[in-house]
Amino acid sequence: MSFLEAKHLTKHFGGLTAVGNVSLKVEQGEIFGLIGPNGAGKTTLFNLISSFHIPTSGQVFFKGRNITGIKTHKICKLGICRTFQVVRPLRRMTVLDNVIAAAFSRTNSKARAYDLAMETMEFCGLLHRKDALAGGLPIGERKRLEITRAMATRPELLLLDETAAGLNPTESELAIKLIKKIRDRGVTIIIVEHNMKIIMTISDRIHAISFGQSIAEGTPQEVSCNPAVIEAYLGEEYDQCLT
Amino acid sequence: MKKYLPLILLILLIIFPLIGRDDYHRHLMILVLMWVVIGTGWNIIAGCTGQVSFGASAFFGVGAYTAGLFSFKLGLSPWWGLAVSGLVCMALAFPFGWISFRLRGPYFALVTLALGEILRHIATVWESLTGGMVGILIVQTYVSKVPYYYMVLALAILSVVGVKVIMGTKWGYYFLSIREDQDAAESLGINTQFYKMLSLNISAFITGMVGALYMVYMGFIDPKVVFSLHDISIMAILVGIVGGVGTIYGPVVGAFIMVGLQEFFRTGFFGLFKWLGAVTDAQAVKVAAKYVSEAHVLGFGILVVLVILYLPNGIVGDWGKIIGAFIPRRKKEVQR
Known part of the structure; x- marks a missing residue:
């Protein structure tokens, strides 16, 4: 039994097949990378796993339990939490209140939620901004808030959608550190990322899709040498293969 | 100082009937307090949960007719109507919210507007039940205005304090999260449908109560008065906007200003x-x-334009700005 298993996921939007017959298995404790060119269906796949969309066909199993078509808010209680590619801070609330709101998914007591939020913010390195309005944060910190908020729901599986997009090299460096730290806590991570440096360094395994179809899966080394991946996504210039 | 302001206002309101001995002023204060309640009811669903509603008149009217019909049709004391009016309004809010909360933003607002108008027409046309345009006339229980004053004051305190308490708990955080971003809220494990229903029901409950209180106080209602779009629904929104959308004491300030x-x-x-x-x-x-x-x-109209231009968060929300305009502020020390 895999930790998370997607079986033959398909999603049509009208006549467009955004995701077609994609199957993947994610093991507990790994960082699972998802790559592909723009419009390949990575975010749609995320939306299917996190139940934002209901698949046209196929199933999603989480720890052996069929979670296909379950209500979005229930996914979170099961231990799956996602971040958004376009960050969605609760703008007119402070950073602390954002995280507290997320922490309430694990407790009903305000004091407990506050402790949980403070602990998570310290873990993610956002404590110094706790009283700032979320809408006023720069992009790097908004992305961090997105992760912090997701972590405050105490997920077992974290779905990160382009967390490093738009970050400068220093910020990406911090993001990598944070993601590794989260993994060391025992959280399984699925990550979508365009930044090859990040995804190749941190992923244990990578799954590549193009036009909604799976084209390759394996270690970063294997995937980056796969001719189909090079043709569809990486390009000839990406010369990291030793073969 | 600012901390004690609500307390001072509360004490003044409690001793008011001793100072304002003439009926006209007492009547005005009762109206103000009624608007505090209606404004608070609007504020919890629209200001805190972000589901802008034009439906205050629907719940106000249903509350008023509940009390009226208890006396008019059942021959019971209208006070029984007051007791159940909140529940009757929740019974209306429940199916209404269930159906219309799948709509968002302006579309939801339009449905609430329709609800008020539909109920107004029902009350007008269904003459055998409501008496139609003739309205309902009941005998008032007290000649003096003081008992009514204290009743509506109690309701106002209850609703404002109730909202204050709620906004400090999980419910409050969830309401605000839904206002800010429904999809993000959903991803954080918030059952948005449930919490929107909760918010609407709280709003309906207190608006219905004050509607019933209006009936027993005024002794006369007709569909045009209690289901009025601009005298109730729009006025409720104005009270909220002028006082401060999403603030706890906003509707209190707004009610004083608007009635004044x-x-x-x-x-x-x-x-x-x-x-x-x-x-x-x-x-x-x-x-x-x-x-x-x-x-x-x-x-x-002029007031709302000025408020939106200069105090977009309302008088309570932008209190610091108002104070700053009159008192030159000392330089704030930069905190690091």
């Missing part, structure tokens, strides 16, 4: 125009005096 402004215009600037007309004997002033008493809507 309405009265200011209704009496022709407290009799100023009448006096001017008598003194100057000019035809123009006399004509103006006739029209100014109906110009309160114009006054509301």
